[in-house]
Amino acid sequence: MKRTTLFIGIIIAVIVVAGIIGIYYSFMKPTPPATKKISVTYASLSEMTTADPSTDFSNSILWMAVVYEPLLTYDPLKDKFIPTLAQSYESSNNGTVWTFHLRTNAKFHDGAPVNAFAVKFSIERTMALGQGAAFIWSPVDRIETPDNYTVVFYLKYPAPLDKIVASSYGAWIFSPEVIKYANAKNSTDSKIADWFNSGHDAGSGPYKLVKWDPENEVILEKFNEWWGWNDPNYPLKSDKAPDIFIVKIVKDSVTQERLVESGSIDIAQYVPLEDLDKLKNSPNLRVVVKPSFQNLLMFINTKKAPLDNILVRKAIAHAIPYEDIVKIARSGLATVASGPIPHGMWGHFDNFTYSYNLTLAKQLLSQAGLPNGINRTLLLTYTAGDIYEQRTAELIRTALAKIGINVEVRPMSWDEQWSLAQSGWKNPTAAQDLFIMYWWPTYITPYDFLYNMYSSESQLFNLAYYVNPTFDDLINKAHYWEGINPNKSLQLYFEAQKIIYNDAPVIPLWDSVDVRVSTTRISNLENAINPAYPTVIFPQLLSVEG
Amino acid sequence: MPITREYLVKRIFSQIVVIFGVVIIVFIITRVIPARPEFLWAGPHPTPEQLQKAREELHLNENILVQLYLYLLDLFNGNWGISWRTKTPVLDDIAHALPATLELIIVAFTIAIVIGIPLGIFAALKRGKITDNIIKIITVIGASLPTFWLALVVQLIFGTWLRVLPAGGRVNDILVIQTGFQPITGFYLLDSLIQGNIAIFLDVLQHIILPSLVLSIYPMSLSARMTRALMVEVLNEQYIRSANVWGISQRLIVYKYALKNAIAPVVASLGLSFGYTIVGAFLVELIFVWPGIGLYLAMSLLSFDYPAVIAVVIIIAIFYTTINMLVDILHAIIDPRVKL
Numbered sequence: 001m002k003r004t005t006l007f008i009g010i011i012i013a014v015i016v017v018a019g020i021i022g023i024y025y026s027f028m029k030p031t032p033p034a035t036k037k038i039s040v041t042y043a044s045l046s047e048m049t050t051a052d053p054s055t056d057f058s059n060s061i062l063w064m065a066v067v068y069e070p071l072l073t074y075d076p077l078k079d080k081f082i083p084t085l086a087q088s089y090e091s092s093n094n095g096t097v098w099t100f101h102l103r104t105n106a107k108f109h110d111g112a113p114v115n116a117f118a119v120k121f122s123i124e125r126t127m128a129l130g131q132g133a134a135f136i137w138s139p140v141d142r143i144e145t146p147d148n149y150t151v152v153f154y155l156k157y158p159a160p161l162d163k164i165v166a167s168s169y170g171a172w173i174f175s176p177e178v179i180k181y182a183n184a185k186n187s188t189d190s191k192i193a194d195w196f197n198s199g200h201d202a203g204s205g206p207y208k209l210v211k212w213d214p215e216n217e218v219i220l221e222k223f224n225e226w227w228g229w230n231d232p233n234y235p236l237k238s239d240k241a242p243d244i245f246i247v248k249i250v251k252d253s254v255t256q257e258r259l260v261e262s263g264s265i266d267i268a269q270y271v272p273l274e275d276l277d278k279l280k281n282s283p284n285l286r287v288v289v290k291p292s293f294q295n296l297l298m299f300i301n302t303k304k305a306p307l308d309n310i311l312v313r314k315a316i317a318h319a320i321p322y323e324d325i326v327k328i329a330r331s332g333l334a335t336v337a338s339g340p341i342p343h344g345m346w347g348h349f350d351n352f353t354y355s356y357n358l359t360l361a362k363q364l365l366s367q368a369g370l371p372n373g374i375n376r377t378l379l380l381t382y383t384a385g386d387i388y389e390q391r392t393a394e395l396i397r398t399a400l401a402k403i404g405i406n407v408e409v410r411p412m413s414w415d416e417q418w419s420l421a422q423s424g425w426k427n428p429t430a431a432q433d434l435f436i437m438y439w440w441p442t443y444i445t446p447y448d449f450l451y452n453m454y455s456s457e458s459q460l461f462n463l464a465y466y467v468n469p470t471f472d473d474l475i476n477k478a479h480y481w482e483g484i485n486p487n488k489s490l491q492l493y494f495e496a497q498k499i500i501y502n503d504a505p506v507i508p509l510w511d512s513v514d515v516r517v518s519t520t521r522i523s524n525l526e527n528a529i530n531p532a533y534p535t536v537i538f539p540q541l542l543s544v545e546g
Numbered sequence: 547m548p549i550t551r552e553y554l555v556k557r558i559f560s561q562i563v564v565i566f567g568v569v570i571i572v573f574i575i576t577r578v579i580p581a582r583p584e585f586l587w588a589g590p591h592p593t594p595e596q597l598q599k600a601r602e603e604l605h606l607n608e609n610i611l612v613q614l615y616l617y618l619l620d621l622f623n624g625n626w627g628i629s630w631r632t633k634t635p636v637l638d639d640i641a642h643a644l645p646a647t648l649e650l651i652i653v654a655f656t657i658a659i660v661i662g663i664p665l666g667i668f669a670a671l672k673r674g675k676i677t678d679n680i681i682k683i684i685t686v687i688g689a690s691l692p693t694f695w696l697a698l699v700v701q702l703i704f705g706t707w708l709r710v711l712p713a714g715g716r717v718n719d720i721l722v723i724q725t726g727f728q729p730i731t732g733f734y735l736l737d738s739l740i741q742g743n744i745a746i747f748l749d750v751l752q753h754i755i756l757p758s759l760v761l762s763i764y765p766m767s768l769s770a771r772m773t774r775a776l777m778v779e780v781l782n783e784q785y786i787r788s789a790n791v792w793g794i795s796q797r798l799i800v801y802k803y804a805l806k807n808a809i810a811p812v813v814a815s816l817g818l819s820f821g822y823t824i825v826g827a828f829l830v831e832l833i834f835v836w837p838g839i840g841l842y843l844a845m846s847l848l849s850f851d852y853p854a855v856i857a858v859v860i861i862i863a864i865f866y867t868t869i870n871m872l873v874d875i876l877h878a879i880i881d882p883r884v885k886l
Contacts (some may be wrong), residue, residue, distance in 0.1 A: 037720060037723070037724065039719070039720050041719075047631070047632065047845065048632070049631070049632065049633065050632075050633045130595075130596075131596065135593055197633060197634055210723070211719075213642070213837075214632050214634065215632060215639060215642070215643070215837060215842060215845075216642075216837040217719065219719060219723070221723075244719075244720065244723065246719050248715070248835070249835075250714070250835050251832060251841070251845065252832055252833070254698075255714065255832065255833055255835060258698075258701055258702065258705065258706055258713055258714070259705075259713050259714050259835070261706050262705045262706040262709060262712075262713040263709070264705070264712055264713045264714055264715060415582045415585065415850065418582070418585075419582060459594075460593075460594065
C-alpha cells in the first residue's frame with residue numbers, strides 16, 4: 001500500500017509540475033527567435049517513395065522537382081521550354097545530335113559547380129541503373145563534354161530530346177561527389193542509393209532536403225545560393241517564397257480538408273470534390289483548378305465477340321453520356337475527353353469526342369445484327385476504392401442498359417484487375433469485356449499515350465488487345481519526326497488518332513483537372529503548378545503572407 | 547507470489563513457438579494471395595525487363611518453401627527486409643512508428659485508468675442512485691461510440707471551429723527546426739523533457755490531447771463498467787460486512803480490502819486491450835495524422851508490402867504475448883489465489 005501511495009504521489013507530482021509549467025509558459029510566450037522563418041505545409045495523399053533521383057518513378061517527384069533541376073523545364077500549356085540548368089540548346093543532323101549550353105552560375109547544395117561532367121555523370125548513372133524511368137534515355141547512344149559547360153548527346157535515332165531532358169522522372173541532375181559521400185566504388189554502387197535514402201540530397205534546386213521521413217514528412221529549406229534567386233530575368237520565382245517547405249503525408253482527403261480549414265496545413269492536395277463549392281465560399285480558403293494530363297479511359301476487349309465488331313464498339317461509344325459522367329462522377333471537375341491525348345497537350349485535337357446519341361447507337365447495333373442488344377452480360381472491371389472510377393462505371397452500366405447491353409460492374413484490386421487483363425493476350429475470352437484505368441505520361445509526348453495503350457508491341461498496357469500495323473507504323477513515324485519536324489509529326493499523330501477514333505478499341509472518358517485548396521496566406525499558387533510535373537507545387541513561386 | 551523461474555522459462559519458450567508459428571503462417575498467406583509485388587518494386591509503368599528483374603530480386607520465381615527459408619535466414623541475421631513500398635529497411639520504419647503509437651496509447655491508458663477506475667468505484671458505492679445511472683449511461687455510450695466518428699467530431703469542434711488545439715500532427719515542425727529538437731527515444735514527451743525543451747514539450751502535449759482523449763474513451767468506459775460490477779460483487783461479500791461491523795474506516799475497506807480483490811480482472815482486460823489498441827488505433831492515427839504503427843500496417847496491407855506486413859505482425863505478436871505474460875504475472879501479484 002505504501003509503495004502504491006508513493007507511486008500515485010509521483011504521478012500526481014509530475015502532472016502538477018507539468019501543469020504549472022504549462023500555465024507559466026502559456027502566459028509567458030517564449031521570445032520569438034530573431035529571424036522568423038516563413039513556412040508552408042503541403043499535404044500529400046501518398047507517402048514518398050525513394051530519395052534516389054535516378055530511379056524514382058513515383059511519388060517522390062513531388063519534392064525532387066524542388067530539390068533537383070533538369071536541363072530544361074517544359075511548360076506544356078504554352079508548349080514552351082524554360083531554360084533551367086541549360087541556358088540554350090540546339091539540335092542538328094536530323095535530330096540525332098543535341099547540344100546543350102549550361103549556365104555557368106549554378107551550384108549544387110554542397111557548393112560544387114553544376115558542369116558538363118555532372119550532367120553526363122547523372123544521366124549515365126540513371127541509364128546504367130536502368131530502373132524507374134530510365135527508358136526515356138533509350139535513344140541516347142553516347143554523351144560527350146567538349147568543354148566544362150557544353151554537353152552533346154548523340155542519339156541512335158531521332159527523338160525529341162528537349163522533351164526528354166524536361167521529363168518529370170529520371171532527368172534530374174545531381175553532384176558526382178555522391179560517390180565520395182557514399183564511399184562507393186562506382187556510380188552504380190548500391191551504396192549511393194543508400195546514401196540518398198538515408199536522407200541526403202545532391203541537387204542544385206532552390207530548396208534542399210533537411211528532413212527525410214518518407215512515411216510522414218519531408219522538410220525542405222531554402223537554398224540561398226540558388227542561381228535563380230539572384231537572376232532578375234528568371235521568371236519562375238517569387239520574392240515572398242517560403243523559407244521552409246514541408247511536405248506532410250495526410251492519407252485521407254477528408255482529413256486534408258479539415259486540416260486546411262483549421263490552418264494546420266496550408267495547401268491540400270486532395271479534398272472531396274463534393275465539398276468544393278462550400279470551400280470556394282469560405283473566406284479563409286482559396287481553390288485553384290488547373291488542367292492535368294491524367295485521363296480516364298475504357299478499354300474494350302477487341303478479341304472477344306461481339307466486341308470484335310467495330311459497329312458494336314462504336315454503338316457503345318455513342319451510348320455513353322459523357323457530359324453526365326463528368327457532372328455526376330467528378331462534380332463537374334473534368335473535361336469530356338477528345339481522343340486519348342488530354343486537353344492542353346501538344347498533339348491533342350478537339351474533334352475526337354463521340355456524340356451521345358442513343359438512336360445512332362441502336363442503329364449501329366442493328367447493323368451489326370444485334371437489334372435487341374447483346375445476349376450475355378459484359379464484365380466491366382475498375383480499381384476498387386477509387387470513387388471516381390466507381391461512379392463512372394455505374395453510370396456506364398446504366399447507360400448501356402438503355403441499348404440492351406447488360407453490364408456487371410466489378411471492383412477489383414489493381415493487381416487482380418491488371419492480372420486478369422494481362423491474361424487476355426493469351427486467352428481473350430476469359431478476360432474482362434470492359435476495363436477502366438487512368439493514364440498519365442512520363443514525359444510529355446503523345447507517343448507515351450498512343451504507344452503504351454494502343455501499340456501491338458505494348459502488351460503491358462494495351463488492354464484492348466488492339467493490333468493495327470498501320471497505326472503502329474504511323475505513331476513510330478510521328479515520334480521519329482517529333483524532334484525534327486513538329487508539324488509533320490503532328491499531322492501523323494492526327495492520322496493515327498483518326499484511325500483509333502474509327503476503330504474505337506478504347507473509349508477516352510474524361511481528362512482530369514487538378515484541384516488544390518490553400519489558405520488565403522498563400523498566393524500565386526496557380527503559377528506554382530505545372531501539369532507536366534504532376535503533384536508538384538513549386539514553392540519558389542509561392543507568395544506567402546506573414 | 548509463486549512465480550518460479552521454471553514458469554518464466556516455460557512461458558518464454560512457448561512465446562517463441564507462437565511467434566515462429568505466426569511468422570510462418572503470415573509468410574505463407576502473403577505469398578499465396580494473388581498479388582503482384584514485382585509491380586510495387588518496379589514502380590508504375592514498368593517494362594517487361596524491369597518486371598523480370600524485380601521478380602528475380604524478390605526471389606518470386608523460387609518455390610515458396612525456398613522463399614520462406616531465405617526469409618527466415620535473413621530474419622535470424624537481423625535483416626527484417628526492405629519495404630517494397632518505401633524501399634527503406636522495415637526495422638527502421640518500425641523503430642520510427644512504434645514509439646509514436648506507444649506514446650499515444652500510454653497517455654490514453656493513463657487517462658483511462660486515472661478516470662475510469664475511480665468512476666467505477668464511485669458508481670459502485672452509489673449503486674442504484676442517480677449518479678450511478680448517469681455514470682452508467684455515460685460509460686455505455688463511451689464504450690459503444692465508434693472511435694473514428696468521435697475523432698472526427700472532436701477534431702471538427704476543437705481543431706476547426708474553436709481552433710484551440712491542433713487538428714492533427716504530432717509536433718509543430720517549425721518549432722522543431724527553430725529549437726533544434728532531436729528525438730532520442732522516439733517518445734517526444736520524454737525526449738523534450740530530457741533536453742529541457744519546454745516549448746516542444748508543451749507543443750507535443752497540445753498535439754496529443756485530442757487523439758489520446760478519443761483513444762481513452764473506450765478503455766475508460768470499459769474499466770469503469772468492470773470496476774463497478776466487480777466492486778458491487780465484492781462489497782457484498784461477508785468479509786466486507788465483517789469489516790464494517792469491526793468499525794474499520796470506509797476508506798480502508800474500499801481501497802484496501804475491496805478494490806484489491808476486484809481490480810485483478812480489470813487489469814487483465816485493460817492489459818489485453820492495450821495490446822489490441824496498438825493496431826486498432828489506426829483510424830485515430832489516420833484522422834489525426836499520427837505517424838504510428840497502425841497506420842503503417844494499414845498502408846502496407848493496402849499496397850501488398852509483405853516485408854513490412856510480416857515485420858509488423860512479428861512485432862505485434864511479441865508485444866501481445868509479452869503483455870499477456872505480464873498481465874498473468876501481475877494478476878498473480880495482485881491476487882495470491884492465482885497460481886502460475
